[in-house]
Amino acid sequence: xxxxxxxxxxxxxxxxxxxxxxxxxxxxxxxxxxxxxxxxxxxxxxxxxxxxxxxxxxxxxxxxxxxxxxxxxxxxxxxxxxxxxxxxxxxxxxxxxxxxxxxxxxxxxxxxxxxxxxxxxxxxxxxxxxxxxxxxxxxxxxxxxxxxxxxxxxxxxxxxxxxxxxxxxxxxxxxxxxxxxxxxxxxxxxxxxxxxxxxxxxxxxxxxxxxxxxxxxxxxxxxxxxxxxxxxxxxxxxxxxxxxxxxxxxxxxxxxxxxxxxxxxxxxxxxxxxxxxxxxxxxxxxxxxxxxxxxxxxxxxxxxxxxxxxxxxxxxxxxxxxxxxxxxxxxxxxxxxxxxxxxxxxxxxxxxxxx
Ligand code: F6R
Numbered sequence: 001x002x003x004x005x006x007x008x009x010x011x012x013x014x015x016x017x018x019x020x021x022x023x024x025x026x027x028x029x030x031x032x033x034x035x036x037x038x039x040x041x042x043x044x045x046x047x048x049x050x051x052x053x054x055x056x057x058x059x060x061x062x063x064x065x066x067x068x069x070x071x072x073x074x075x076x077x078x079x080x081x082x083x084x085x086x087x088x089x090x091x092x093x094x095x096x097x098x099x100x101x102x103x104x105x106x107x108x109x110x111x112x113x114x115x116x117x118x119x120x121x122x123x124x125x126x127x128x129x130x131x132x133x134x135x136x137x138x139x140x141x142x143x144x145x146x147x148x149x150x151x152x153x154x155x156x157x158x159x160x161x162x163x164x165x166x167x168x169x170x171x172x173x174x175x176x177x178x179x180x181x182x183x184x185x186x187x188x189x190x191x192x193x194x195x196x197x198x199x200x201x202x203x204x205x206x207x208x209x210x211x212x213x214x215x216x217x218x219x220x221x222x223x224x225x226x227x228x229x230x231x232x233x234x235x236x237x238x239x240x241x242x243x244x245x246x247x248x249x250x251x252x253x254x255x256x257x258x259x260x261x262x263x264x265x266x267x268x269x270x271x272x273x274x275x276x277x278x279x280x281x282x283x284x285x286x287x288x289x290x291x292x293x294x295x296x297x298x299x300x301x302x303x304x305x306x307x308x309x310x311x312x313x314x315x316x317x318x319x320x321x322x323x324x325x326x327x328x329x330x331x332x333x334x335x336x337x338x339x340x341x342x343x344x345x346x347x348x349x350x351x352x353x354x355x
Contacts, residue, residue, distance in 0.1 A: 007236040026207065042139050046076075047076065073109040075129075080189040085114070113125075151174065156231070
């Protein structure tokens with residue numbers, strides 16, 4: 001863990017496939033160790049696009065390495081409400097397609113909230129779901145994805161830390177995100193049955209996976225304050241929770257975005273430019289107006305110690321930026337002066353360089 005910034009252990013993998021393979025192996029180890037003790041392994045499972053590659057890896061472990069699911073009991077996080085289990089978009093259907101029909105799990109050991117329960121019976125049904133989890137000995141390992149608004153399960157922002165399995169109303173942003181599975185947004189159910197945050201927090205171990213464009217919410221959940229406005233941030237209070245993410249989902253973490261804040265870094269013209277541009281954008285000031293105090297307040301005191309005058313650094317960065325302005329963004333073939341004003345080679349993309 002990069003201390004003081006990341007408050008949840010984060011493992012970063014090159015691709016979602018690598019991260020999923022790692023998670024699948026962790027789950028496989030747990031299933032086998034429980035099996036060797038003659039115990040059931042209770043898994044909490046998620047749906048959505050994130051765990052598809054995890055389930056593919058688990059199926060492969062079953063087919064190629066003999067991983068058996070005979071001693072596995074599962075509890076899914078959530079299900080749309082109302083929905084028929086046979087509906088293409090139901091999480092029953094999703095789990096059958098992606099995992100259950102491809103492994104040797106006993107159907108009697110599968111638990112997914114039922115999207116058909118009559119509304120006046122839901123409270124009782126949800127209490128029974130909680131009791132069933134308890135009777136199974138609690139969840140040994142809970143798999144989670146994360147919504148762009150920080151939801152876990154369908155616990156939308158504002159959900160209580162003490163919430164249990166219940167009927168919830170979906171955020172509009174969640175319905176928009178999930179509309180891809182339906183004909184159009186009007187077909188996305190407005191409600192869902194979901195395990196609560198306390199149900200999730202009671203799991204002995206938690207693995208949250210996030211790929212691609214989830215960098216912002218991953219950063220807020222891992223580095224921000226614990227708040228019910230970002231339900232995933234509450235996971236900071238769990239004693240065995242790991243985030244498994246890919247490189248893209250890691251880009252907003254301080255260790256990548258502002259590595260100079262996490263300890264000593266080797267200053268190169270590129271890292272200096274990145275740090276100074278980052279500071280200027282944050283302070284909403286032109287580069288040439290940055291003062292010594294701005295450097296110190298922005299955690300860039302080291303840069304001053306190493307290179308002296310802030311004004312001189314401002315100038316050097318300004319020259320670098322100025323020289324990147326050209327009417328030939330793709331580089332000018334056969335340019336006489338290779339660096340200025342028209343370069344013979346394209347300049348590195350400033351946006352990605354300032355990340
Ligand atoms: C699904 C679930 C949700 C999803 C989240 C991310 O069972 O509980 O919290 O994990 O909405 O969805 P994807 O993976 O589709 O981005």
